[in-house]
Amino acid sequence: MSRPARLDRGFSLVELMVAMVIGLVLTLTISTMVARQESVRRGVTSGNDLTSNSAYASYLLDRELRSAGAGFSQATASNYGCTLHASRNAAQLLPATAAFPAPFAAIPQDYRLAPVMVFAGAGAGGSDVIAVATGHSGLSETALPVSPGTAAPGQVKLSNTLGMRGGDLVLVAQDGLAQCMLQQVSAGFVGGTAEVLTFGGTLAADVIAGVALADFAIGNTNVSLLGNATGNQPRLQLLGIGANNTLFSYDLLQLTAGAQALAEGIVDMRVRYGVDSAPRDGTVDAWIAPTSAGYTAAALRDGSATSRDNLQSILSLRVGLVLRSDLVDKTDVTRPTLTLFDTLPAAQQHTFTVPAGTATQRYRTVEFTVPLRNVRYSR
Structure with a gap:
């Protein structure tokens, strides 16, 4: 006995078209949601970064x-605003003899000591550049007066040298001179009641860019301890x-x-x-x-x-x-x-x-x- 003809009939064209439209809508919806989720994920990742x-x-x-x-x-x-003179291995370091490397080429080569100083528009794209100076002596922040007339090549005389040691970096400056020098305490030096502080090492020099340590022999000269060349560096x-x-x-x-x-x-x-x-x-x-x-x-x-x-x-x-x-x-x-x-x-x-x-x-x-x-x- 043959089956009725209606049982052998498949989907009509209209039914297939409806099914395809529904499938396409679902596919589009899912794709949109996945793309939106990926965009959100990328945005969150970017925000976190x-x-x-x-x-x-x-x-x-x-x-x-x-x-x-x-x-x-x-x-x-x-100290504030003095032109800092520094050398390394007998070669002048400051004032710099050439422009500083990028992105600091626009900064003046004669560095003036200050806690902070902002050079407006001197960085890339007109951004600001900050110059900051920080000592790390770990000792008293009080400047130590130099005995008048005692600044000489390789040494100065203080009331005492307690707490000083070889390799320390000190600032020698004088009221009204507008110049200052970085010096390094000589290797093996151990401070105490000794009054003479001796200098030596890679960052010590008697004359830098025409400024001599002996120029600080007049009164009102101070020594400020900034740190050490190998530990607590300024x-x-x-x-x-x-x-x-x-x-x-x-x-x-x-x-x-x-x-x-x-x-x-x-x-x-x-x-x-x-x-x-x-x-x-x-x-x-x-x-x-x-x-x-x-x-x-x-x-x-x-x-x-x-x-x-x-x-x-x-x-x-x-x-x-x-x-x-x-x-x-x-x-x-x-x-x-x-x-x-x-x-x-x-x-x-x-x-x-x-x-x-x-x-x-x-x-x-x-x-x-x-x-x-x-x-x-x-x-």
Whole structure:
């Protein structure tokens, strides 16, 4: 007995078309969800990378800046703004005989000692460069007076040399001279009641760029202990943005050779000074750009009493960073401009314009304030 014809019939064309449409809709929906999930995942990963980079860069800068001025801020009249002379293996190190390596080639070769100094627009893309000086003596921050007339080749005379040892790095400076020298205590020296402090080693020299140790024989000369050549090294650093959106540091004393890459993904760095305006009360009451009158690098470097006073008035730094991810999205994910220091008056704010063609990459701004604890107790 044959089966009814209706039982041998398959799907009709209409039924097949409906099934195909449903299948295509489901496929499209699933594909869209997968693509959206992947985009979200990539965005989260990119955001996490920016968070990690910003936290790490902030930590590095805070570490370098927080102790600025340690070791020499208790003798501002002789130390602040002095032109530092240093040598290594009898070769002049400072003032530099050639331009500093990138990204610091625009920084003046005659380095003036200060806890911090900002060179506005001297870095890559017009970013700021920070010069920071920190001693790590581990001893008293009080400068030691040199007995008048005793500065001579290879030595000075102090009231005592307690705590000094071979390899220590000291700053020799004199009120009103506007020049200072880095010297290294001779190997094997052990301080105590002995009054004569002798110099020798790779970082010691009697004459550097025409300035002689004997020039400090006149009164009001001080010795400030900065650290040691092999342990507790002083850090005289330049910090700025260079090629490939990288934060670099450069050791002016070349205890660490060459420019060192610190963190990636940073496209801009801007700084504002936290200033204790007159009358002085030890608190920050104004934020000043490093392009403002009296606070430009040129003004802070002129060696005048006003520049020293202004350097003492800088009690903190507010640092703003702009970071960018490597991930490129299909559509724009960043607005055309970003603002740093938006809680400050308009004149102190900085507008960062996102470069053409990079709005498809994620940007992030981060700001932090670093108190300069040693400057608060300077005199």
